[in-house]
Amino acid sequence: MRKLTALASGLLFSFGLIISDMVNPARVIAFLDVTGDWDPTLGFVMGGAITAASIAWMIAKPRKSAYFGGAIPPMPSQPVDRKLVSGSAIFGIGWGLVGLCPGPAIVALSFGKWEIAVFIIAMMAGMALYNFGLIKLPYLSRKLTKA
Amino acid sequence: MNPDWINALIGGLMIGTASGMLILGNGRIAGVSSILGELIARTKPTDWAERSLFIVGLLAAPLAYYATNTVPEVTVTNSLPLLIAGGLAVGFGARMGSGCTSGHGVCGNARLSKRSIVATLTFLTTGALTVAALNFLA
Numbered sequence: 001m002r003k004l005t006a007l008a009s010g011l012l013f014s015f016g017l018i019i020s021d022m023v024n025p026a027r028v029i030a031f032l033d034v035t036g037d038w039d040p041t042l043g044f045v046m047g048g049a050i051t052a053a054s055i056a057w058m059i060a061k062p063r064k065s066a067y068f069g070g071a072i073p074p075m076p077s078q079p080v081d082r083k084l085v086s087g088s089a090i091f092g093i094g095w096g097l098v099g100l101c102p103g104p105a106i107v108a109l110s111f112g113k114w115e116i117a118v119f120i121i122a123m124m125a126g127m128a129l130y131n132f133g134l135i136k137l138p139y140l141s142r143k144l145t146k147a
Numbered sequence: 148m149n150p151d152w153i154n155a156l157i158g159g160l161m162i163g164t165a166s167g168m169l170i171l172g173n174g175r176i177a178g179v180s181s182i183l184g185e186l187i188a189r190t191k192p193t194d195w196a197e198r199s200l201f202i203v204g205l206l207a208a209p210l211a212y213y214a215t216n217t218v219p220e221v222t223v224t225n226s227l228p229l230l231i232a233g234g235l236a237v238g239f240g241a242r243m244g245s246g247c248t249s250g251h252g253v254c255g256n257a258r259l260s261k262r263s264i265v266a267t268l269t270f271l272t273t274g275a276l277t278v279a280a281l282n283f284l285a
Contacts, residue, residue: 010204020158026222048159053257056167070174087244092270094236096277126238
């Protein structure tokens, strides 16, 4: 049942990205282009998604465990730290450069464009670089060696 | 065809519902960078099958959708340096910041997590600055 839920969630998530046209990098860049010809579409997508997800959190609140096993994810215990802010800042730069983030990139792979494939390979390389600790940002290692 | 903002709202509700299914059903955050990122880590996660099936779902939906609908026009840069730099930054940054537009942007913000709100404001700001800088240089 957990596997089926994961598959169904991935499918619905993907349909949502397609219908809202978030698989189109030009759309995302137009949303970030606040000083140019601004396109608010991404804001509506986020609004809809946050609304639906917040209902799920409300249903989850009185529960201890999820329906098909496992605990309801607890609120993150870590504070807002430099690692969070630096990572998010780097992520945002990449997002602005191409107009793709992980979800839409994977969905857009089906268009068969070489550009999307190159982006995904680089993205997975970036994830691996971080995961395997191949790049350490010097000023971060002082305080944030844990986490 | 609906106006863009209605499709955006419907699509957003679908994305949020999909996230809710994962939270309530499996007790997992629907964060694409974490789901994918932990599949390419040193240790194999115990729930690797579930993670893989979520990714399979992401990949399979467009194939089903476009079997009966027209493939939309998608515009993406064809600059190799931009694609590589963008991909590296997105992958590295999302792992370092523990999330992306789905994990922080949808799931975290929906429960008013302070970390997710800070992360979202940060990547929106650097994203907008990057687009402005690219426009300025172009």
